[in-house]
Amino acid sequence: xxxxxxxxAIVVRSVLGSSIGLVLRCTRLxxxxxxxxLDGSFAYGPVWETDSYxxxxxxxxxxxxxxxxxxxxxxxxxxxxxxxxxxxxxxSEVNA
Numbered sequence: 569x570x571x572x573x574x575x576x577a578i579v580v581r582s583v584l585g586s587s588i589g590l591v592l593r594c595t596r597l598x599x600x601x602x603x604x605x606l607d608g609s610f611a612y613g614p615v616w617e618t619d620s621y622x623x624x625x626x627x628x629x630x631x632x633x634x635x636x637x638x639x640x641x642x643x644x645x646x647x648x649x650x651x652x653x654x655x656x657x658x659x660s661e662v663n664a
Contacts, residue, residue, distance in 0.1 A: 570636075572640070573597070578638065583605065597615070615632050618631045
């Protein structure tokens, strides 16, 4: 599992796409072991109950998210992932 209880997390994958980027808190591990996909198949894995709601099928809302669809936001030492796509800042001279 990527997330832990009380982690802040960002939604990185959403079937409908409208919830990508939503920041939420993982309040507790749900008692279910997966969620149903749009095509009727079942995705197995850990599911979190959260404090935020996302859009579901038919305009309904839900607060259940697959752990695989979330990325935890933690204040840990290490490289900033932004540097992977943006690169290091470059010094430049300013001519006045």
